[in-house]
Amino acid sequence: HLHSDLGSRFPLEAAQDLDIGSNTVQAYSISPENEYFSVAYRSRSEDDKYIELVLEKPLDREEQSEMSFSVIAVDGGSPPRTGTTEVKIVILDVNDNPPIFTQERYFGKVLENMPEGSVVLTVLARDQDAGVYGEISYQLSHALGQSDSAFVIDPITGEIKTTKPLDFEAAQSHELRVSATDGGGLSAICKVLVEVVDVNDNAPEVVVSSFSSPLPENTAPGTVVALFTVRDRDSGANGKISCGLEDQLFFSLRPAYKNYYELVTVSALDREETARYILRVTAADAGSPPLTSTQTFTVDISDVNDNAPVFNQTSYTMYVRENNVPTVFVGAVSAADADVGLNGKVSYSLAAVQAAEGPWCSCVSVNSENGHVFVLRPLDYERLRQAEVTVSASDAGSPPLRANVSVRLVVLDENDNAPLVLYPGQDSSPASSELVPVSAEAGYLITKVVAVDADSGQNSWLSYHLLRASEPGLFTVGVHSGEVRLRRPVTERDSVRQKLLVLVRDNGKPPLSATAAVSALLLKDLSDVRLPGHSSPAPEDQAGSLTTYLIIALVCVSLLFLVSTALFVARKVCKRKELKAGHVLYGADNLQSGLADGAAAGSLPRAYCYEISLTTGSGNSEFKFLKPILPSVPPQIEVVRFSRREK
Template structure:
């Protein structure tokens, strides 16, 4: 055995050293499909060159990498590789012909050589030639025979047949027996050659009951390889009949889907002997390992069953040698040929050979995006496959050479609608029942800058309270760009619609990345109630795209302005407004009206009028909406005739702001009785210049004469009618010159008590004594001053000027009418 292994090794090395590469066939078909044939001996060393595939395909060395020359095969790519530098087709792994093809006469491997730019496919076939690398082998190392001593010379005993996995001249050729004195070697040839042991002379059990002979099998290789088995012969008693099979060759066809442990066939042999010599034992002999693994035989009944699941794609035929041996040691053989029938048990397979991802969204229709291969291991109709794309997609399958399909676009792609596609390809074979397979390929779509930024609105409106802090954010604006990555990165800026106007950037600024708008200054509602800016959004694509939006910024009014009292008019001097109220005034009569305005707007400018520190029995009421002061009840002799009223004008803001004015109301029917009060208040004022002093004296003289005229007219009028509707009791008043009576006394307040005035009694004064307003004074902090005084003091100085009184009346009527119209 050791010599045989050494001889086998030397033989293999001898053939591996002789690398013979034969270029058999190279043909280019009109359809664009090409086929190349090579042949090589098995067991060639890794890296051995088979041929220059690039040259045979008409490629130069520079085109190998550029056109991506490669092997596409699930089987052959294990055994072959292409040198990308020179285009040689090399051996990549050990190639054992017997493992690939068994005892078949032809053995070859095929693969497809694929090149791109343009795409082409070449079918390559490599024939595998046999070398003498397998010695003959006996299944059993020892053959045990029992031969009766009464066996006549010339009797033949069939021996175990050796197997040689090599083919052709390297296959099994001859047998040889070792030297012995009783037996010679014979051959029985039918469909196969079986060695036979021929008895040359009678046996003598008493002389020698055991014979050991070595049977050697030789193949036809160079050097010759051999295999041996030991024939151990036991001489027994007489047994002169051999088992005989009912058939010399058994044939059966099995479906590959046959269940496990199913009966294949039952072989039977007959032995005409009796007793123990007629009992037959069945077994496999000279059978391949694949057959022994797939089938099992019952040694008594001869029933053969499946031992494992059969697979047509692995083994299509089994050749089994079955022997029948009786208990006397006689053996006979028969052949069992099993053919496996294909079933549609293999679904199609889809493999992606080449794919281009991502694909630009502006790719033209017909652009090749992928190359796939569809294969089915079944044969015949079961191996025929139809392929299609599932669903409605902008792609289609185009058949290419062999089992290859191209996936090409059918329309323009739009990444903004679909950023990627899951292309599902379904392959269905034509077997019964049909089998199918689905494979999904993800194809990403790359973006181009074909979408400008889009604002959600064309006009935005932001409301900002006035007196805001400079630098504070007031709004956030966003635009959307349907593109991706750099094409969707936006930069915001403010553009001026007119270069002549104040730059928009002096009002606001914008963060170019986030779109947040900031105030550049503190806004004043009374100055700028609203302004407009234009915002530009520009993407980062090439070329860049942009869009604009308009933003209106409306300033919201805050309550930051106190009411301004227009009447009684505001004076910087510290004086009090005096109003004379006739003692006989009826309830509800109008005394005067406070007129005020507020620079704010809306609710902040809604004004209300209130008395501060009202008495328990107030003689006057004020309309909180119009500011009109009226008499709440008629006067009595015991009532206080001098009233100091503080009027607060309050707006409706939060917090509210207010202004105040102080009015001194003197109730009397005699104008002269009020003069001491007026004079006492006037003397508190600072003296004016000499020019003012003389002017006051002149005015006082004119007023004196005018007053006498008025009193005379009143007395005469009183005598004629005691019930004047407007003046009441005016007996104590001096006559009034009719020239000073206004012609318009049909207004809201009746003349002459519609508007009471106070005049300056000091000769140095030239102005009127007007009320002084106090702004921003909390209501609760206002305290009424002392209103005590005697209304019956004797007037010692007669200075009042009726002319001045009438001028003041005309002035107040003018302001009242103006603001009444505004409100």
């Protein structure tokens, strides 16, 4: 085993030869010859002789780790004899070779999202030495300023692994230094460049520079609401960003400069339609798959006074009963304003304009806060049946907006007027009596009670009832017409003078009533009674003769009474007095002025006039009843009007 420098000597045992003298060993040689060793024969004394192998050339174990050759000893005899010995040279290693990396620079790529412990690459260094001198261990060192915590190397295998996920955005590459050291302390260094491959692991970012909210609803289109920028830490397509706005009719996005965008209005806003807009801006990169981020803008719309109050009805009709208590509530108007705050605060007032449809009523008041309508004083249906006012609703904006509405106040009638009897007259003047022939049949019309009621509706529906009568079974009164008729024919037992009391009652609740007194005179013979107001007056030349005949008839009757028995005379006398006190027939000139007024107002039926007509030249003195008074009367019949005064 050799381990020496150039010129080193390695002694060998000398060959033994029993001969002596010149026949002993004379020389040594190597066979086959080699360039590394030579043999030298030396003698320290006659008895101490030895040979040496001399190293002529440095050995290189890495080229040839061992060699064999023969050393031949030759004596001096003739023929010479030789002796041979085999020499095996084992070359021992020395650490004369440092480790050598297979590459001066190693390049590796790793995805930034690779998990911890992922193998980036493997370095390899070789050492031609053997044994411990050829055993290599690897160490990792980092370039100046770079962290050493991201990678680790296996000292035996040379595998470089990650200790944590890499971040492309933090460092796009890493430069490492790897040293390989053998067992003898020799080392070598190589560089390792690790490139981090970007993956789309960063969503776009939206950074808002300015934002305006709330916006007045009268903001002009094109107003900038927000200014923002977008960015993505990824690179390449992973960092290429596009922005979009969800479907909007009132807002849009427009690029400003570089990565800046503006959010602007594109049309007029209306707070009453939409008071708040939720705008979502989406930024997306071009990675695969793409990553997105959303920025939300909440835009509130502030109110301006652009809406006038609106009444919930186009007009109002309210009702109040007459004779109401003062300050009575009759209804309410209501208006809504779509604005808010002071712009939507509504107050009410009476407009100072007169409605064209009816008289303006100063008795109406409206509450400014809630629109309640009140009637301030009692009303009389007979004087005011309806009134109309205009109510104005105004908001508190600047300038204020207003709206008007018509309020019709209808006065409801109450039964506060009793019926008024127009005929027969109920005043202090002497009452007239109706003439009824004793020959009249049942159903004969004696007279008609005429009455009116100042109320309206059912309060003015009148009904007629017989309250009292001298002969209750003789007369009947029409409930709805007021006509007084005979219920049965007149008999001899019936009194000549009949009195009736007719009750006129309205249909109110409670009902009011009035009474009408009617007098009737039952006559057997009406031939000597001149009746006024006849519709067929006699000629002037016949009027005197008719009067003369009547006087003669009266005188004859008087003489006849004188010569008759006392009872007969007394009876005749009584009958004569009754004949002289003829009834006043009702004519158009006897009606009260109230009747004419009522008829003019449309609340009275047609006026009735009753006549008794005597025609000249008629033997049976024909009577006419229920004949209306005509405007023009033919001058053929004389009409005589009688009246009597109650004593």
